[in-house]
Amino acid sequence: MINTHCGFVAIVGAPSVGKSTLLNKLIGEKVAITAAKPQTTRRRILGVLTEPKGQLIFWDTPGLHLSERLLNQELVNLAKSALTEADVVLWVVDAIRRGVDHHLARDMVRTVNKPLIVAINKVDKVDKEAKAGLEYLAKSLKLDPTVSVFLTSAKTGLGLYNLKNELYNLLPSHDLLYPPDTLTDQPIRSLAAELVREEIFRMTSQEIPYSTAVNVEEFKEPSKEQPYFYISAIVHVEKPNQKKMLIGQNGQTLKSIGQAARKNLERLLDGRVFLNLFVRVTKNWTKSLKDIKEFGYGE
Template sequence: MSDLRCGFVAIVGAPSAGKSTLLNRLLGEKVAIVASKPQTTRHRILGVLTEPQGQLIFWDTPGLHQSERLLNREMLSRAQSALAEGDVILWVVDGLKRGPDHRVAQAMVHQEVQKRKPVIVAINKVDKLTKGGRALLAPLSHELDPGSAGKVIEISAKTGLGIYALKNELYRRLPPQNNLYPPETLTDQPLRTMAAEMIREAVFRLTSQEIPYATAVTVDEFKEPSDHRGYGISATIHVEKTNQKKMVIGQGGQMLKNIGQTARINLEKFLGEKVFLSLFVRVTKDWSKNIREIKEFGYGD
């Protein structure tokens, strides 16, 4: 039997609970995009952490919520497959506020508890707890207690508080087996996908109303750096309607310029090289209602 512990950890929870922030914190690298608006993550993202005691293989997932929209149903199905396939469920709960989606997540996680799957409940954002909020933590922990196979733990994905303890709880519940991925593996996302995601993150952060939800990003050209000339990346921001295209471009092109600048800075940080970024905006009519386009943009199976 191996001395190592290794297995799959499904990070699930309501939208905006902090799942992607937590994945990035656990890996010490930004592999998943983060925004204050809900439903930022659209697909299942693999993140691998290799340590002397073994390998934690994470899946970051879209937030658990209820929606009739085709794109959202596809997103939910990515999260549900991770729930079903993970060796351990890591349920991230917002310690500051819980909306109606919290109950949706609770019901789905509860089904896994009933199957005796280990569930670790991570109450997140405790860095921002007020005195009143702290007083509510004990009853919340009691309510969410997943039983003997699991545990409730307080964390802050933002500051790193509780992360070491969280990792230990996860390792304890994984099977003794050799590592499944080579130690240098960080994520399954190709660089092109990471680039598209970072552009989408900038759109999510800088635009408002329905725009973030009507946006998809495809990378048309991805040139590796040669002669210290940096990466050359061309990408298209797809929206669903003509008026949305106008909003993404903005007055005198200012919004598109801001999106490009924000995305470029994050891409340069990630790639460690200069990036030359060209962005185009295109109307792909009602793409989020069309399964073929949802799949083509990488948000479906």
């Protein structure tokens, strides 16, 4: 008899509600980058949690939103395909930002008609009186009353124990699908590129984060001759003026991005890192399906 529960859980919701932060907290490792700006996630990120009860295999997805831009549409398509392929849907809603448009997410979640759990996230930011308002929020999402709603904080971990238990309950009895020590399926080069992109999202503004793509061209493990990881990455922008903005005065912006990314890379790789960043103009890459795919974004 199989006594473990195992299956795929799609983490979906509007942009910036905390999906990636939640994934990292659930599995206890940083496998997905996070930032205060929307549309941070551009790939379907796999994160695996193995416990005596079984295995929760999460797919973190880009935020569901409407946009005219090809890149954004591809991101939403990616989230849709994760929704259709998952066994269970974890819909994340923001407890604090009342203006967030949850309609698209709600419509999609309803259309796929899968076992569903709702996490009203960021409750650490909600004071006691406002907590009562969350019930109203849950109601306003017009959910079937049988759907479990959890108040969570991806920051503190509040509510995640009960949320996980409910996920196991909804998943089929199944043997583990991944070796127990698996955390993600992302190649180390992709993780490295994402850590650079994370700092771009955090340190630049206006259109820059949305016009950049990061591609790791070289990744060399330490050796006797070179006792550190050597990573060289190209940061693609769409226009020459964006290149100027990204590099900054006297190269200061790019330098800060590189320094911060290097620290996180050293943590990830547990060793010294030399990071070389180059900025290249790849005209209108966000409008080219070929370029979007080449950078590994979208579906």
